[in-house]
Amino acid sequence: MKLGFDSQKYIRLQSERIRERIDQFGGKLYLEFGGKLFDDNHAARVLPGFAPDNKLQMLLALREQAEIVIAINASDIEGSKRRADLGITYDTDVARLIDVFRSYGLYVGSVVMTQFADQPSALVFEARMKANGLNVYRLYNIPNYPADVDLIVSENGYGKNDDIETSRPLVVVTAPGPGSGKMATCLSQLYHESQKGVRCGYAKFETFPVWNLPLKHPVNLAYEAATADLDDVNMIDPFHMEAYGEVAVNYNRDVEIFPVLRTIFERIYGECPYKSPTDMGVNMLAHAIIDDEACRESAKQEIIRRFFHAACREKQHHSANTERKKIELLMRAMRIEPESRKTVPAALALAAHTKKPACAIELPDGRIVTGRTTVLLGPTSAAVLNALKALAQIDDEIDLISPNVIVPIQTLKVDHMQSQNPRLHTDEVLIALAICAANDKNARRAMAQLEKLNGCELHSSVLLSSVDESVLRKLGMNITCEATYENNNLYHK
Numbered sequence: 001m002k003l004g005f006d007s008q009k010y011i012r013l014q015s016e017r018i019r020e021r022i023d024q025f026g027g028k029l030y031l032e033f034g035g036k037l038f039d040d041n042h043a044a045r046v047l048p049g050f051a052p053d054n055k056l057q058m059l060l061a062l063r064e065q066a067e068i069v070i071a072i073n074a075s076d077i078e079g080s081k082r083r084a085d086l087g088i089t090y091d092t093d094v095a096r097l098i099d100v101f102r103s104y105g106l107y108v109g110s111v112v113m114t115q116f117a118d119q120p121s122a123l124v125f126e127a128r129m130k131a132n133g134l135n136v137y138r139l140y141n142i143p144n145y146p147a148d149v150d151l152i153v154s155e156n157g158y159g160k161n162d163d164i165e166t167s168r169p170l171v172v173v174t175a176p177g178p179g180s181g182k183m184a185t186c187l188s189q190l191y192h193e194s195q196k197g198v199r200c201g202y203a204k205f206e207t208f209p210v211w212n213l214p215l216k217h218p219v220n221l222a223y224e225a226a227t228a229d230l231d232d233v234n235m236i237d238p239f240h241m242e243a244y245g246e247v248a249v250n251y252n253r254d255v256e257i258f259p260v261l262r263t264i265f266e267r268i269y270g271e272c273p274y275k276s277p278t279d280m281g282v283n284m285l286a287h288a289i290i291d292d293e294a295c296r297e298s299a300k301q302e303i304i305r306r307f308f309h310a311a312c313r314e315k316q317h318h319s320a321n322t323e324r325k326k327i328e329l330l331m332r333a334m335r336i337e338p339e340s341r342k343t344v345p346a347a348l349a350l351a352a353h354t355k356k357p358a359c360a361i362e363l364p365d366g367r368i369v370t371g372r373t374t375v376l377l378g379p380t381s382a383a384v385l386n387a388l389k390a391l392a393q394i395d396d397e398i399d400l401i402s403p404n405v406i407v408p409i410q411t412l413k414v415d416h417m418q419s420q421n422p423r424l425h426t427d428e429v430l431i432a433l434a435i436c437a438a439n440d441k442n443a444r445r446a447m448a449q450l451e452k453l454n455g456c457e458l459h460s461s462v463l464l465s466s467v468d469e470s471v472l473r474k475l476g477m478n479i480t481c482e483a484t485y486e487n488n489n490l491y492h493k
Contacts, residue, residue, distance in 0.1 A: 025201025114181025
């Protein structure tokens with residue numbers, strides 16, 4: 001993969017700018033972290049060279065001064081919203097985030113449920129968090145938000161929210177994903193802190209959209225695709241244009257909320273330190289792009305991946321068709337098609353030829369390998385084995401796993417574990433390969449290539465099973481599927 005981003009330069013520039021912002025507000029700063037804090041895989045896919053844990057590395061330098069507050073939308077808990085990259089629900093991801101932060105020595109102060117309205121699942125989540133020793137707070141819906149500023153900045157608006165107890169000068173507010181209420185959490189806290197006579201500030205650790213890239217730059221459009229379910233729209237910041245006469249890109253929710261933030265600051269300090277929503281952000285990302293064309297192409301590929309994810313979510317009744325249609329419009333404007341993803345035509349051609357499900361993988365050097373459905377293997381399992389062969393330069397005719405090993409596993413599945421599908425899933429194939437590696441040099445060579453699958457592109461002609469999808473994600477592969485089931489059954493595992 002061609003690098004387009006200098007991660008070390010980004011860390012240096014972003015760290016310097018954050019320190020400047022902390023110095024701007026004496027005493028206490030609420031810092032909203034946009035995007036994923038330590039596993040920003042979207043940024044890593046869009047900007048080749050971006051390290052998924054860039055933000056975490058900067059935060060570790062401030063661990064003694066910082067505490068983390070995790071926000072989650074209560075409606076997302078109730079709706080079992082999932083992270084597209086990991087396939088886990090947002091409430092499960094909160095627990096994962098807490099464990100990871102703690103493993104790095106970072107202090108997690110509390111969990112905040114936003115838009116709380118006594119949702120049954122949210123109440124269960126709250127009880128579970130409290131049982132594990134976490135402080136849990138509630139933020140409620142405010143009528144006519146964010147238009148009714150007088151109500152919002154009052155005891156009947158933010159005043160009804162729980163006052164989050166914090167103890168450190170830097171409060172980092174993060175979340176499992178977009179739409180979780182990070183900004184609302186920060187603004188509510190500014191109100192409560194002012195009521196206690198505590199002076200504090202607010203800033204955003206921004207990633208996307210990138211304020212000093214063009215509005216229609218593929219990197220910014222990829223952000224729109226990633227948040228299509230939220231109806232986020234990139235736009236020119238009118239406040240920034242009025243204040244400085246400069247074009248800056250922001251998005252609708254930040255522009256809409258800015259009058260609220262400005263009013264809060266004016267009521268607390270008599271004036272607002274920011275002249276535009278773009279001023280609120282800390283974003284040096286564009287300065288670290290070293291190959292714009294490479295980033296443009298990676299962003300286009302991410303938009304295609306998002307299209308397939310949206311189509312699959314629609315097929316599985318996890319989203320409305322508006323999400324897919326919005327991404328289709330983005331693709332049309334950029335003149336890209338699903339087939340612009342190299343693995344798509346390869347998988348579909350093999351499926352049409354064999355009249356059975358098929359799979360294709362793009363290797364790091366651009367080669368395409370495929371896998372077809374056989375008596376012994378499913379197409380994903382076959383494709384992974386063929387990819388390992390290609391990476392290890394093993395002849396395609398050599399069997400990495402003997403049929404004598406596969407058949408007993410099939411017998412176990414069908415005769416003893418009530419499985420109707422005798423073909424081996426990806427996890428079963430990898431276990432069989434690991435066993436064979438004990439005595440077979442080719443299997444050992446193939447096993448040694450597994451880490452090279454990280455970042456490889458994969459497309460399936462049918463929706464993947466949950467088992468295959470989970471294994472491929474653990475291997476770090478970027479997977480997409482056609483929004484088609486293998487059969488016409490009403491129930492699909």
